[in-house]
Amino acid sequence: MDFKKVSEDLLSFVQQSPTAFHAVNNIAERLKQDGFVQLLEGDHWDIEKGKKYFTTRNDSSIIAFKVGNNLEHYSFNIATAHSDSPTYKLKENTELQVVKNHYMQLNTEGYGGMIDNTWFDRPLSIAGRVLVKEGDSFVSKLFSIDRDLVMIPNVAIHMNRKVNDGYSYNKQVDLLPLFGGADCQSGDFMKLVAKELGVDVNDIYGHDLFLYNRQSPSIWGAHEEFISSGHLDDLQCAYSAMSALLNGYNDQSIDVMAIFDNEEVGSGTKQGADSTFLYDTLTRVNAALGMSNEDYLRAVASSFMLSADNAHAVHPNHPEYTDVNNCVYMNEGVVVKTHAGQKYCSDAVSSAIFKGYAKNANVPLQYFANRSDKAGGSTLGNISQAHVSLNSVDIGLPQLAMHSSYETAGIKDTKYMIDVMTEFYNSHVEANGPHSLKVTK
Numbered sequence: 001m002d003f004k005k006v007s008e009d010l011l012s013f014v015q016q017s018p019t020a021f022h023a024v025n026n027i028a029e030r031l032k033q034d035g036f037v038q039l040l041e042g043d044h045w046d047i048e049k050g051k052k053y054f055t056t057r058n059d060s061s062i063i064a065f066k067v068g069n070n071l072e073h074y075s076f077n078i079a080t081a082h083s084d085s086p087t088y089k090l091k092e093n094t095e096l097q098v099v100k101n102h103y104m105q106l107n108t109e110g111y112g113g114m115i116d117n118t119w120f121d122r123p124l125s126i127a128g129r130v131l132v133k134e135g136d137s138f139v140s141k142l143f144s145i146d147r148d149l150v151m152i153p154n155v156a157i158h159m160n161r162k163v164n165d166g167y168s169y170n171k172q173v174d175l176l177p178l179f180g181g182a183d184c185q186s187g188d189f190m191k192l193v194a195k196e197l198g199v200d201v202n203d204i205y206g207h208d209l210f211l212y213n214r215q216s217p218s219i220w221g222a223h224e225e226f227i228s229s230g231h232l233d234d235l236q237c238a239y240s241a242m243s244a245l246l247n248g249y250n251d252q253s254i255d256v257m258a259i260f261d262n263e264e265v266g267s268g269t270k271q272g273a274d275s276t277f278l279y280d281t282l283t284r285v286n287a288a289l290g291m292s293n294e295d296y297l298r299a300v301a302s303s304f305m306l307s308a309d310n311a312h313a314v315h316p317n318h319p320e321y322t323d324v325n326n327c328v329y330m331n332e333g334v335v336v337k338t339h340a341g342q343k344y345c346s347d348a349v350s351s352a353i354f355k356g357y358a359k360n361a362n363v364p365l366q367y368f369a370n371r372s373d374k375a376g377g378s379t380l381g382n383i384s385q386a387h388v389s390l391n392s393v394d395i396g397l398p399q400l401a402m403h404s405s406y407e408t409a410g411i412k413d414t415k416y417m418i419d420v421m422t423e424f425y426n427s428h429v430e431a432n433g434p435h436s437l438k439v440t441k
Contacts, residue, residue, distance in 0.1 A: 002411045002415075003411050003414075003415050004209050004219065004224065004411060005416040006178070006414050006418065007219060007227050007411045007414055007415075008137065008219070009239075010227070010235075010236060010239050010383065010414050011217035011219070011227060011363060013235070013239050014217060014229050014230070014231050014232070014235050014236075014239070015216065015217055015229070017231065017235060018125075018127040018144055018210075018212035018231075019060075019084075019127045019144075019210050019212065019263045020059050020060040020061075020084045020129050020356075021059050021128060021129045021142055021208070022142060022144065022250075022425065023150045023231075023238060023259070024059060024060055024061065024083055024129060024259065024261075025059070025142060025234055025295055026062075027062055027238070027242050028054060028056065028062060028223055029261065030242060030246070031052075031064055032244075033094025034052075034246050035052060036052045036053060036054050036064060037051065037052070037053050037054075037224065038053070038054055038055065038056075038375065039053050039054070039055040039070070040338070041055055041057060041280075044289045045284055045285075046276075046288065047067060047285060047288040047289055047388055048296065049067050049068065049069045049071065049126050050067060050068070050069045050290070051066075051067055052064070052066040052067070053065055053067075053321075054272060054283060057270065057275075057277050058261065058269075058270065058271040058273045059129060059140055059258045059392070060083055060084070060165060060261035060262075060271055061083065061259060061261045061271035061272070061277060062083075062243075062257075062258075062259050063256065063257065063258045063277065063278065063281045064245060064256070064257045065079050065254055065255060065256045065257070065281075065285060065287070066249055066255040066425075067254050067255070067289070068250060068251040068252050068253050068254060068255075069251050070251045070252050071254075071289070071291075072252075072253060072282045072313075073152075073252065073302070073430050074253055074254060074299050075252075075253050075254075075299050075302035075303040075304070075428065075429050075430060076254050076256050076282060076299060076302075076303040076304075076390070077253045077254070077255045077256065077303070077304060077424055077425055077427070077428075078256040078257075078258060078260070078278075078298065078303065078304070078306070078428070079199050079236035079241040079244065079245070079252075079256070079257050079305070079306040079421055079425075080241070080257075080258045080259070080260065080273070080278075080305060080306065080307050080308060080380045080381070080384060080392075081235075081238040081240075081241050081258075081259050081260075081263070081308045081309065081380070082234045082237075082238065082259065082260050082263035082273070082309065082380060083234075083235070083238060083259050084111075084261050084262055084263060084264050084265075084398070085112070085202035085230065085231045085233060085234070085235070085262050085403075086110075086111060086112030086113055086114035086264050086349045086403045087111050087112070087114060087210045087211050087405075088107060088108040088109065088110055088111060088114075088171075088175065088177075088210065088211045088288075089109055089110075089111045089208070089209070089210050090107070090108055090126065090128075090207070090209040090210070091107045091108065091109060091210075092123060094106050094107050094108075094209075095107070095179075095186060095187075095188070095189050096176065097141040097184070097186070098267045098344075100134055101179065101182060102179070102182050102228055102389035103178060103181060103183070103184075104178075104184035104188070104189075105127075105149060105176040105177060105178055105179060106177050106179050106189065107176065108171075108175065108176060108177065108211065108293040108324035109171065110171050110175075111210065111264065111265065112184045112264030112265055112403070113264065113309040113403055113405075113408055114403050114405070115403050115404045115405070116169040116174075116175060117169065117400070117404040118406060119151070119152050119175065119205060119211070119402040119405050120152050120154045121151065121152070121153060121154050122151065122211065122213060122214070122215060122405070123143070123148035123149075123151060123178060123214040123215070124144075124147045124148070124149065124150045124151060124152070124180065124211050124213060124214060125147060125148060125149040125150065125212060125214050126144075126145050126149060126150065126209050126210065126211060126212070126309075127143060127144035127145070127209070127210060127212050128143055128144075128207060128208045128209035128210050129141065129142055129143060129207065129209075130143045130193060130197060130204055130206070130207045130209070131204070131205045132197065132199050132203050132204055132205070133203045133204075133205050134203070136288075136303065138205060138206075138391065139199055139256075139292075141199075143150075143193065143196065143197060143207075143209065145192070145196055146318070146371055148214055148291035149179070149358065150177035150178060150179050150211070151177060151178055152174075152175055152176070152177050152178070153178060154352075155174075156399065175374070177211060177382075180211065183202075187201075190204060191295070192372070192383060193207070193209075209323065212230065212275065213215065213230045213405040213406055215230070215329075215405075217230075217408055219278070219411060221411075223406075224411060225330075225410065225411050225412075226330065226408055226410060226411060227409050227410070227411050228406055228407065228408045228409075229406065229407065230405055230406055230407065231407075232308040232310065232399055232407040232408075232409050233309070233399065233402050233403065233407060234263070234309050235308055236310060236397055236409060236413075236414055236417075237308035237309060237310060237397065238259045239395065239414070240308065240397075240414055240418045241257045241259065241265070241269060241308060241421060242257060242259075242416035243308075243421075243422075243426070244417075244418050244421030244422040245257040245421075245425060247422045247425070248421070248422040248423075248424070248426045249425060249426065250425065250426050250427060250441065252428040252430075252440075253425075253427075253428050253429075254299075255425045256281075256282070258277075258281075258384075260272055260275075260277070260380060260384075263309070263380060266315055267380065267383045269391075269406050272383075274382040274383045274384070274385040274386065275387075276387060278384055278387060278388050279387045279388050281293065281329065282296070282300075282388060286299070296401070300328070300388060300389070300390050301431050302390070302429055302430045302431040302436075302437070303352060303390040303392075303429065304350070304382065304390065304391050304392070304393075304395070304424075305384070305385075305388075305390055305391070305392035305394065306320075306354070306380075306393060306395055306397065306421065306424060307344075307379055307380045307381025307384070307392055307394045308380075308395050308417070308421075309379040309394070309396050310396045310397050310398070310399045310402060310409070311328055311335040311337055311368045311396035311399070312328075312368070312397035312399070312402060313328055313329055313330050313400050313409075313410075314327045314328065314329055314401055315400060320375055321371070321374070323369050323370065323371050323372075324369065324413045326338075326367055326368055326369035327368065328366040328367070328368050328398040329366070329398060329410075330398045330399065330400070330408075330409060330410030331410035331411065331412040331413060332364060332366055332398070332410075333358075333363060333364030333366050333396065333413070334358065334364070334365055334366070334367050334370070334395055334396075334413070334416050334417050335365075335366050335367070335368050335393040335395060335396045335397065335398055336351055336354060336355075336365055336366070336367050336393060336394070336395055337367075337368045337369070337379075337395065337396060337407055338351070338367065338368070338369050338394075339369065339370065339376065342382055343376055343378045343379075343382065344379065344381065344382070344394035345381035345382045345385060345392040345393070345394050346377075346392075346393045346394045346395075349391055349404050349437070350391045350393035351393055352392045353391070353393070353397065353429070353437060353439060354420075355422045356439060357420050357424050357427065358420050358423075358441075360423050360427075361419045361420045361422070362419075363416045363419050363420040363423075364416065366398070368396075368398075379394060379396075381393075381394045391429075391437070395417075397409060397413040397414065397416075397417055398408075398410065398413065426441055427439050427441055428440050428441065429439065
């Protein structure tokens with residue numbers, strides 16, 4: 001596939017994934033089509049060499065793996081990304097009738113560190129999951145209203161003359177979406193949810209619902225060199241990891257893709273990178289294959305992780321925000337991220353090994369470090385390493401407007417990431433003495 005076709009498929013995947021629940025469901029469906037077998041965490045696991053499997057947690061995180069046939073000196077090849085993006089979450093009691101009942105708003109709170117002003121004056125809708133009681137069971141149902149439903153209107157400049165002078169938005173005042181007018185009655189929102197799901201409103205017992213931007217993804221630029229969409233951070237990397245796992249395989253390893261929820265709020269949930277989800281899955285796989293705990297520890301010592309989360313491209317209007325020569329550009333390759341304080345887990349060993357993968361895959365690399373006087377964000381690698389400690393490199397794809405409701409990236413870079421991740425999955429890493437790691441195919 002060429003750059004544009006890969007990007008078109010990515011943007012189709014992103015458009016169908018307005019929340020982490022939808023992203024994980026869409027990944028699971030693609031895995032099933034490729035013959036992956038779903039394992040439930042509450043069931044007994046039977047795992048065979050040469051087969052491929054996946055499991056989910058909370059319906060918003062997913063781990064998939066391919067098992068090699070020759071596991072005498074096996075290791076885990078792990079690529080991680082995250083499924084969530086900054087947005088606004090509906091509160092339990094969500095309806096607000098205001099201004100003498102002329103308007104109905106929805107009561108929301110911020111999820112993650114979004115750019116607030118990118119949510120104004122554009123068509124939005126609502127998606128997530130709803131818990132419905134069916135007999136003695138509480139069933140989780142995917143939910144998305146596929147039409148323009150709500151909007152957050154700006155205050156006219158005539159009434160807020162300071163709006164262009166660094167105005168500070170109040171999430172409880174300025175950022176509540178408008179749902180309806182004077183005809184709205186109390187309970188209308190949940191009635192709409194029930195109608196969309198085809199259930200009785202009294203059978204709805206819970207929900208995790210979020211706003212999402214309805215603006216369609218776009219390929220644009222003088223030479224169609226840019227892509228724009230919501231959720232590129234980090235569904236661009238999640239899509240790449242999924243595609244590479246479908247493409248790649250080596251007989252001496254267990255290839256693993258781990259897509260975690262809740263990275264945008266610190267990963268400290270049962271389904272986040274700071275949970276036991278990865279450790280639980282790897283140890284269960286190890287035990288189901290008849291391996292000992294020592295075998296597991298030996299495998300981890302030879303294993304390697306790609307922690308994939310997008311990176312900041314040089315901004316055309318503000319190049320001074322990035323380091324003078326550790327800066328990156330869209331369409332110029334996969335980014336290796338480093339940080340002296342270990343916000344990123346890349347070091348000399350992991351960067352060298354990843355450079356080898358990129359060279360074999362003919363993929364260009366770039367290197368990113370924050371300006372020394374600016375604090376950067378953190379990501380998955382250093383968090384997950386607290387539970388499964390192994391050689392890891394932090395990588396990503398360059399983008400503009402990170403955490404906007406509509407982000408921009410390069411049309412070439414998704415294919416670059418898929419190619420280098422596929423090379424990674426096609427390779428085998430093995431500890432080769434006290435100061436050496438051997439990489440073979």
